[in-house]
Structure formats: C-alpha cells, structure tokens
Amino acid sequence: MPDVASAIVTELCALSDDALLDRLQRAAFSYFLQTCHPDTGLIADTTRDGAPASIAVVGFALACYPVAVERGWMTAADAMARAVTTMRFLWHSPQGEHGDATGYKGFFYHFLDRQTGRRVWQSELSPVDTTFLLAGILTASAYFTAEFPDAVEIRELADALYRRIDWRWMQNGDGTVWQGWKPDTGYLHYGWEGYSEALLMYVLGLASPTHPLSVHSYDIWTSTYQWEHLYGHDCLYAGPLFIHQFSHAWLDLESIQDRFMREKACDYFENTRRAIAIQRQYARRNPHEYEGYGDNCWGLSAGEGPGPKALRLNGRHRRFWGYVARGVPYGHDDGTLNPAAMLASLPFAPEMVLAALRHVCQRYPQVADERGLRNGFNPTISDDGSPCWVSTAHLGLDQGIVVLMIENHRSRLIWRLMRECPDIKLGLRRAGFEGGWL
C-alpha cells in the first residue's frame, strides 16, 4: 500500500491550505457515516472489527452533523434524522443499576453495543464521556432551531437527556466528580487530579437544570492545578495534548478567565498555545532520541502504539506501549505521535500546525489515507520496511476532534453555537469565568 499512500499524500500536499484542510476534514467526517448504526445512531469507537460504540464518539458525531450541513456534505434533513435517531434511542434505552443497562442516573456507560445499546466490556458509567455526548447533544439542539418536527424533537430530547443526569450523585460529597461508577464495585477511586479534559464536564455539571454540581466542586478540582514554568513557558500543566483540546472543541475559552487564570493573567486558549510550544520544545530536545522528532514532528497524546513489547533497536533497549496516554515531558513516550492531536491544534497555532502537517505527510505518507489521519505513527519502529509503524485503525475521537477543530479554525461554528447556549454560559459563570465574550 505504500504507493497508494504516496499518491494520496502527493495529492494532498499539492493542495492549498484551505483545500487541504477541507479534504482532511471531510475525510474525517466520513468516519461517522461509515461507522454509524442505522437503527440506533450509535457510532463505533474505532474501525476495528466488532468495535463497540463509544458514547463520547457519539457526542462528537452529533456535533459534526451541523458542520457537515454547513459544508454541504449532508442535507439538514439527513442530519436532523441522524441526530433524532440517536437521541431518541438514548432516551428510550434502559437506565438502571443492572449491569447490562445503557446507563444509570442519566449517565451512560463508556462503551455500548452498537445495535442494542447495552453496556459492553464491563465499562464504567462515565461522567466525562457522558459530557462529550451531552456537548454533542447541546450542539445539535443549538443548531437545529427550525420548527420542523425533527428539530423540535431534538431540542426536547436534549432538554430531557440533560435533566435526567444526576450530577450530584456522581459528586464525591461536596468534592470533585468521581471518575466513574460500576454496578458491582461502585464509584471508581482513580485519582483525578490536575488540569484535564474534565473542564467541560464541570461547566455542564454546574449548569444542570436539575442536579447541578456544587460550585465548590470546581474550586476543589482547580486547587489541584499545577502552574509550571517549563521550557521557558508558564503553563497550566497537563502532559497529553488532547487534554488541551477536548473541552476547547466546544468552549471558546479565549479571553475569558476563571479565578485560576485571572490569578495567572492567562486564559485557557493561551494555555493551549503554550502547551503546543512545550510539545515542540520537547520534540526538539527529544531526550529519548526517537526517530523523526523535531519542530515539525510532534504530538504526544492518547492513542494506540506499536506495543506492548520490548525490543532492542540500534543498540538501545526500547519499550513500546499499546493504547496509552502519551505526554510531555514526563511520558509516556515511546516515539509514537498522534497526527490528529497535532492537526486539532490548528485554531491555536495554525502556522505551526500546517507546517508540521505537511512535513509529516510528506515524510511519513502512511499516516494519511482516504479515511483521514491514522491514530498513531512511530518512525522508530517499522513493521515491513516502511519508514514508520502506523496504527491500522482509525479512531472516532480523532476524527471528531479533527472535524470540530478544523471547523473552529475555519468558521468558529461550534464556538459560536456554544457561546449562545444558555447552559454553557451559566456553567462558565458558575465556574467563575468572566470577561471577554462572556
């Protein structure tokens, strides 16, 4: 397949920036059409055979349908039909304490059978993945404002699904939100300290019309933040790049500040810019001497990898992981980069991202195919004489964040919709955000 890959990349690289982004964005969106179950609207987590649905990916899909309508890739009627199918299914799917329900207390299990909607893989009831689902639902609700029956039903279902979520039940007393819950073992007690993609979760939880999180929960969570001077940049630290992107897909955080950011004279948008700079600095230093790293080759984030395995390569012991959250500067780092995480940085540092995107595509053409960017590549290891290892699957989260972030870069569509969403504004204000557009 290298020749095919090269041909695709040659074609991509010949395009203008805007045309290139359009191609990649549309290719990413095609994921949702190809992996959507027609009866339930649930979207596969990955392109791997038998992959279940991920509720977070469903949320990304719901937010991407308006993009597709605006870009002319889909009719509004089709988009509304898909959204209403999905939301209707979620509303009517079983909620309860039993282990094979779809959700409980309004939350949904992380992974569901795409056909039946039943919990699979003994996955956890996930507040953060429910958050991304809800964000997609609210996006659809904000976009489909006409009085068509489907649009009306979308808005009604969105309200009902939001109201059903018992955020307080998922809150540890007056403290932070649990990372999850399982029918057999109860709440998960994983540590959830420091800045993370949970920002959006707190915003939506605080704004709940029925069971809002206490304001105190946000204060406690942000009290675990680490403000670090790292590689010459002051930054609210988080290692994996996706953490600096996922909440931003929906929230326009430029020039608005919560208490922490006021204290630091910064904002979360600027913070992501600095996180990108730190990623580049790390790639330039390349302390573990992996192949390929440099100013235009970076992007350590969550994703697949060539492991788990340990190899001796060029006289060095190398350990590779499978799916893991990679990050800088403390790891994990096994030489695997996520091109989608790099591309999703577009609204924050467009020149850097476009330069890196073209460099990576030219040097490692296997990272792109007709379905968009693959989840991971690793130039330190190759399977078959090709210049790098590439993951075989496409991941829904990658495709979703690419579609939304390219769109925010191009038209700010998602940010505009969410800025007008009363729930988003209320949640931000309850979290202490002020200033700017708010």
Add this chain to the structure above:
Amino acid sequence: MATAPIVAEGNSWFSREGLHPADWKNPNPAALYDLVIIGAGPAGLLTAYEAGRLGAKVALVERNLFGGNCLNTGCVPSKTLIRTSRLYADMRHADQYGAQPPGDVVVDFGAAMERVRRIRARIARETSITDLTAIGVDVFFGEGRFAGRAAVAVSGDTLRFERALIATGTRPTIPSIPGLTTAGYETHDTIFELTERPDRWVVLGGGPTGCELSQALCRLGSMVTLVQSEPMFLSGEERDAAQILSDAFERDGIEIRLNTEAVAVRLDGTRKLVDVVRDGDTATLVADSILVGVGETPNVDGLNLGAAGVDYDAMEGIRVDDFLTTTNANIYAAGDVCAKRRFTHFEGASSRLVVQNALCSGRQRVSALTIPWCTYTDPEIAHVGLYVREARQQEIPVKTFTVLMHDVHRAICDGEEDGFVKIHVREGTDRILGATVVARHAGEMINDISLAIQSGIGLALLGRVIRPYPTQAAAIQMAADAFNARESEDSSKRKGPPLVE
C-alpha cells in the same frame, strides 16, 4: 521503631552483642529520674545521649534491640541491598554507557544479603551501651509499661520520673487478608534475614517500602508483581513523580497492578496464590514469597497509656501538640510513634526538640522544622516543604519552576536523565514553599533546597550560588536562573513568549 518483634535466641540479631548484651543486668533504679525514655531507636537513643550530656538523670528502656527499625530492619539494610541491586541493573545496561556488558550476569543473592548484615553490624558498632552508661544513663532491658502518671514499670522495677519520652516506634502493618497469615509472608522486619532468593514475589503496598524493595528484588533477579490499592505509587507524592517511577518499574520488568486489592491468599503446595481484584475483575497471582509493605502501625499496645493519661489512636499513634507534648504535660513523644511522616531524620530532629522542651524549658515547635524526605527508588524521589495542592488549599498562589534532568549536562553525561527538579515559590515572590526532586541522586540534591528553606534563602539568591560544572545539582541553579529571567521580564509580557522559540 525500637520494638521490632523479639526473635529467638540464636538468631543472628542477638549475635550483635552491642545491641542487647545477653548477660545484661538492669541497674538499680534511681529514686527519681529527670527523664525516662521508652524505646531505644534513633529518637530514644539521641534523646538519651543529649539529655545525658546535659547532666540529666536518664533511664532508657528497651524491650529488644538498640537501634530500632532504621538500623536493624529499615533504612540501613534496605539501602545496602538497593546499592547491590543498582549495580546489577547497571551491569545489565552497560552498553548504554558505551561499555561491554558482562557476558553472564549471575546474581548472588546470598552474598548480597550477607553484605547487608555485615554493614548493619558495622554501623551497629556506633551504638554503644557503654557510651550511654558512661554518661550516666541507666539502661533497662524489658517491657516498659506506665504505672501511673509519673512512673514506668520494667522487669520488676519502678522508674519514677519528672518527665518521660515515648519513642517506641512502629511495626509493619499486616492487612487482614484471609489466608495471609497461614500462607506466610515477609516484612521489612524479616526480609533481610533471607539467604536464598525466592523466584517470584508478590509485593503488597506501593508506598516507600514496597516500591524500594520491589525494585531491588526485581533487579536481584526475582519476578516481582507490585500490588497497590491506590491509582499511583507513593500516594501523596506529586503525580508526575509517581508517573516517572511507574515507567522506571516497567523498564525494570516489575509487573504493576495499580488500583488493585489483594483479597485472599491460598497455599498450593509451596506456592502462594494471591487473589486480587481490580474494578470487579479478579485475577490470581502466583508467588513463592509475599512481601507486606502496606504501612506501619505505631507501637502503643502494652504501654498502659491510659494509666499515664496519654491519649492515642491505635493507627495514628500518640497524640501530641506542636511541642511534642502528649495529653500528659510531663510526657512527650517523638519519632515514628507520633509522626504523620515517619523518617529516621525526623526522629533525630524531634529528639533534640524534646530535650529542649522537656529539660530546658524550651518552646520549640515541630511546625518550625524543615523536614525533607526521600524514597530510594531509582530514580529517587525527594521532597521538602509544601506540595502544590497543600499550598493552594491554604490559598497560597503557587508557581513552579521545573527543570527536566534531560536538560542537565551532567545528567546527560551520566546517562541519568529521568526526573526533574520542581521548585514551588509563592507567586510574585522568590519565597520557596517546597520542592520535589526526581533524580538518581535526589536524596543528595534536595539538601540545597532544604537549607534554603530553613535559612529563608529565596530562589533568586539561590541562583547566585556558584557550583562546580558539571553537577546534577545544576538543575537547582537552572530553576533559579529561570526564576530570575522570568522576574526580569516586563509584567506586560505575562501573556507569554512568542511561540517561535
């Protein structure tokens, strides 16, 4: 600390004549002691020396061995074993230093353990009962037990006191896991007496003891599975430090089981089967030996503390105020038996504090002490002062200056690039609130910062210290340089530097 389980005569411990002479005869008690100390671990011994030198009439009561956990079953033997294990690790990875690895690295576990006991015996010679008696300290062997608010009974004698110190230390906490006792287990009390290497270990507990010994045992050739109930190792440490440690463990080949509880232990012939649960998923681990390292329990049983009016908690130990006074104003506690964080060096510091407060009308406070600590894994993890979360809980704005060891020339030369120096300052000032160092020699590096905190030296001034080049401690200099550079920037530039570096 001073009350490790009494072992049978003939055990090698009792051959260390200086720590509990076999023919010891307790002296006749004085009519009244200025200070009676229960426990001859580091805190008790240091207090006895200090008080004796001051001319106080002192009685020291010990039920087992002088030296306590640190010497006999803790810091000294574990660090000795760790040194051997590091050597084996370096031999295996010699090619990463441009050296030829030995053809066949064969671990001699018995020799490693013999070295542990030899070095322990050597250091034990520094602890001399004769020296104590020479300065007038009366040494009593036997179970000390309060006989009222101002008296201690020991081996048939009653020791009356003006002041008393409880320094009885801790013992390993044994979790109530069904089948564990029947199957048998090791703790830091027993492991250093081994002469043969078990091939497969299951280590319960990801705190300092579990982490240090897991890595050492793995490097000495055993297969090790480390079971930790929490989501990260060294609960309470900075998560980035724990992350680096997890990575190091993986490279060593330790099987890591986080968020995992051991729920049962069974015997299968000579094998021990440990049933574990993680998020409802069960698994069975196979071991030849189990090491329990889940924490320490204070030695408060049998002291008859109620009769003395001393309040305590069975798990947290004796309750003391900031002056180390118990609820009986004439009785103090020091060391592990009353400390939230249990370190030998705190025992020394607290003993000096007790001498001042109990015998010299002092008013020295524990809260005024600057107490660093270190976990001696590879890399080591050292900390002093406040953590970021503690500062923020106190509404103190914090900024952290971070230097990665992979930016430090000497660390690069040494091939010891894993880790960082993080120095936390109060935002807008150079006042150092705390620091964490993760590096191969973090325990040495943290001392610069401890000195600065104790002396009130800010990070700006710390940057003016001239150091030899190259050293790994240059990381501290680099953090100070970053602080000074940042401070010199116009506050209007706080939006951050341009992204073109």
